[in-house]
Amino acid sequence: MAAMSLFGLLLGLLAVAASAQNPSMTGFISIDCGLDGESGYTDKVTQILYLPDEPYTSAGVNQRVHLGTNLTSIMSYYANVRSFPDGVRNCYTLGPLVRGAKYRVKAEFLYGNYDGLGRPPTFDLYLGVNLWETVETGNYSRAEIIAVAAAEIMQVCLVNTGKGTPFISELDLRLLPDSMYTLVNSSHSIVFIGSRINYGGETQIMYPDDPYDRLWQPVELGNRIRTVARVNPPVGDEFPVPQAVLKTAATATSLSEGLSITIVGRPNVANYLFIYSAELQPLGDNETREFSIYAGDNLLHGPFRPSFLQAQAVYLPPPSQPQGLTYYLRATANSTLPPIINALEAFTLQHLTLMPTDEGEVEAISNLQDLYRVERNWVGDPCVPKNFTWEGLECSVNASNPSRITSLNLSHSGLGGRVPLSIANLTYVESLDLSYNNFTGEIPAYIENLSALKILNLESNNLSGNISKTLYKRSQDGSLLLRINNNPILCSTVDLCNATKKKKPIIIPIAVTVSASFLVLLLVVSIVCIQKRRVGRTQKNTQAELYMEQQAADGNRQSVGKGKRLLSESGQFSVSDVVRITNNFERPIGRGGFGTVYHGRLKDETQVAVKVVSKSSSQGAKEFRAEAQLLRRVHHKHLVSLLGYCNDNLALVYEFMPQGSLADHLSGDSANKTTLSWRLRLRIALEAAQGLDYLHYGCKPPIVHRDVKPSNILLNENFEVKLADFGLSRSFTDEEATHISTVVAGSPGYLDPEYYKTTRLTEKSDVYSFGIVLLELVTGKPPIVNDSKRTHITQHVQSRLERGDIADITDQRMQGDYDVNSIWKVIEIALSCTSPNSSERPTMSTVVVQLKDCLTVKSSGDFPIDIATDTLAIIPPHSMARISPSAR
């Protein structure tokens, strides 16, 4: 017990926070490996408390050594071993320790034929990530190392090298003062070989005689010599050799012979020695003891004379020319007494070449391991050495820096719950694969901060919420490969979900993957033709109008120029162009059957509307490209022009249309609440008809719009028509039956009734839809009139026509300000267009001619101006309001 308190004093000097409850905090851990039970025991001789393995390792099985083994009477921990039949590497984790402090770690291996095989194994022993030594256990073996704790734990690992099942009998760890073994530092450890020798001794000297629990083996050599007096250990704190060791010594039997010391070392490694020597007998005046130390004929040290009762430590670095394992102590010529030696320590210096994994990352990954009870080879250091890197991890192993985890693969691991926080600490991770698990909740925000992340695979989980802008952006600009397929309730485009909360809930699930192009990104920029029109208007224009016109003209020119600059020959835009234009899809301004529309700005500040098109079919991508190439060649002043597309993504960029769509104005949703005059309605109808006519007869092959409705009739700041979304549905025709039916369900009333019979959409289908639009322009009512019977607008108009009441049919908001004849004529055209039988419907060319007639019925020539003046006066120059090329 006195020794224990001495040890306690020592700890005090080292300012180690010792905890009486936790023996490991004292830096004094003793494990009886393979001991059953939980409590451990106190050894009767040494008073050391030995604990079972349980707190230190979870691997391996307990075994008892063969009954005939007699050594068990020496130390009871020899009676059992822990063996590790499973796994290549199995480890003990010792701690908590003081980082940077020096520890002596010792392991003992008494085979005792515990497995009945009679074949003691050979295996590798690691301290942390560095090889400690290869243990050839034989009947008994022992390993000892002194090293600095690089972390708050030390791991001792047994590695199966195919030469038998590793096992261990005892493992202990002792804290040493910094002053001892100064050769040891964070990059070098020392491994003891052949133990320590107590020359002239009769018994092993160990704890508590040696407070550091070193074992000094007695060895007989030459003549034994001893003293009862106190022998001072070497000066300083570096070599606190126990008294019991220093009080005995060996001398050569004759002056001429000297002493030959053969160490039990390793032949081809550099062996270092500490030799301790003190004069134990008082010398007369005519007596001299003087000797030198040699390896072969090489003088290593000397000559020197030991001091009386004062030990000296002689440090012998490995000889420059290795001379085997034998050293010679030879008396000098004028010495009257032979050499004397009290004790010796032999060791090798080991360069710790490998750095363990960064501690924070070890903690993070260990948390994961605890959380999920990962059943793999997850023992020891996660990264180092390379051939023991944990399954599912990849690391950057660097000799001069701690290793870092660069890849974590937890796919197919049956994991659930939230994506764990610990991953946040793997700051160097480049690839994160959590696919095919059952993770729930949102994608954690910290993922964005993993700046090295290049691959994120979240496929086939139950994640919810949506992809953050940053992740989306990174996935779009190609810096992140993002896979989120098969997360049924995860929203996959930025803002889609956010916007959905506020707007109409049409959610188009989009699978965002980069490798499999489930997305088709189209990029369309409209060309606007500036017309020198409205002759006779100028004199009425205000300054504001002139400014607006100038702005519009400049903007349009810039838009065209920009579009050309953006374009490659093939007309393809890059994903990053789209991201930049929309400022990372910042502002949704509308939503429709094909996707969401975002506000965008070109570099020169020209405003655009970007429609993000969704398409969940790999086949669609190819078709879409062909389609986009075709549409790119379509140019007409009443059609938005397709300048290009992005093949890997989805986006359509239109000119920003300050007046939104016709639907906005008919529904009264427009920002300025102006009512369209009849003349303006007529002009809109005519321009839309001209656009359709061009699609049907000006294009080869003809293009069927397929989705003519007020929300696809866009209006620029001068209320000039630009048809949107024409032809796009062609690509979808085959498999986009769902899209068509969505149209039917979402905006019923426009679809050609013949479609139900033929399931084909033709030019005449567009004529039908156009007829419905005409009726809307007249009545201001939606195609399905919102009365109790939900009458179709054709029936609504016809039933009132029979009563001959025009005023009852027309939009009340026009307040009777129209030419009745032209109303009649337009209704006539509309009803012929909406004839149930397509062969009875006129062509768009005919419609154009007829509508022109209507306009000339009363051609005062000033119709645009009253509207335009009102409008331009109240719309702020850069109003963002109500731009939805295909809303509803």
Ligand SMILES: *[C@@H]1O[C@H](CO)[C@@H](O)[C@H](O)[C@H]1NC(C)=O
């Ligand atoms: C075993 O050890 C005991 C005491 O340590 C000794 O008396 C006995 O002879 C030994 N037996 C064998 C077989 O070595």
Ligand SMILES: *[C@@H]1O[C@H](CO)[C@@H](O)[C@H](O)[C@H]1NC(C)=O
């Ligand atoms: C191991 O012990 C057995 C019997 O106990 C003995 O025959 C054998 O020589 C020993 N081997 C070694 C390497 O000491």
Ligand SMILES: *[C@@H]1O[C@H](CO)[C@@H](O)[C@H](O)[C@H]1NC(C)=O
């Ligand atoms: C550590 O010790 C070794 C040998 O004792 C020495 O060569 C090395 O320079 C030391 N390194 C540091 C960083 O002190």
Ligand SMILES: *[C@@H]1O[C@H](CO)[C@@H](O)[C@H](O)[C@H]1NC(C)=O
């Ligand atoms: C040293 O002197 C003592 C007497 O003082 C004598 O007995 C002894 O033999 C001498 N030893 C030697 C080596 O001369």
Ligand SMILES: *[C@@H]1O[C@H](CO)[C@@H](O)[C@H](O)[C@H]1NC(C)=O
């Ligand atoms: C011992 O002999 C060496 C020469 O071999 C000599 O230099 C030294 O002085 C001698 N020492 C004594 C004490 O006589």
Ligand SMILES: *[C@@H]1O[C@H](CO)[C@@H](O)[C@H](O)[C@H]1NC(C)=O
């Ligand atoms: C892990 O990261 C969190 C937050 O970034 C930090 O508070 C914590 O200390 C980190 N843990 C480790 C072991 O580095």
Ligand SMILES: *[C@@H]1O[C@H](CO)[C@@H](O)[C@H](O)[C@H]1NC(C)=O
């Ligand atoms: C690990 O790799 C080292 C060096 O490549 C090799 O010497 C050692 O045998 C390997 N260990 C195992 C268990 O594969």
Ligand SMILES: *[C@@H]1O[C@H](CO)[C@@H](O)[C@H](O)[C@H]1NC(C)=O
């Ligand atoms: C190790 O890390 C250092 C510093 O980060 C770096 O300069 C060096 O290139 C790395 N070495 C290897 C082999 O990665």
Ligand SMILES: *[C@@H]1O[C@H](CO)[C@@H](O)[C@H](O)[C@H]1NC(C)=O
């Ligand atoms: C996934 O987690 C949910 C909710 O925790 C649970 O209902 C479901 O059964 C789990 N599915 C699987 C395959 O583990």
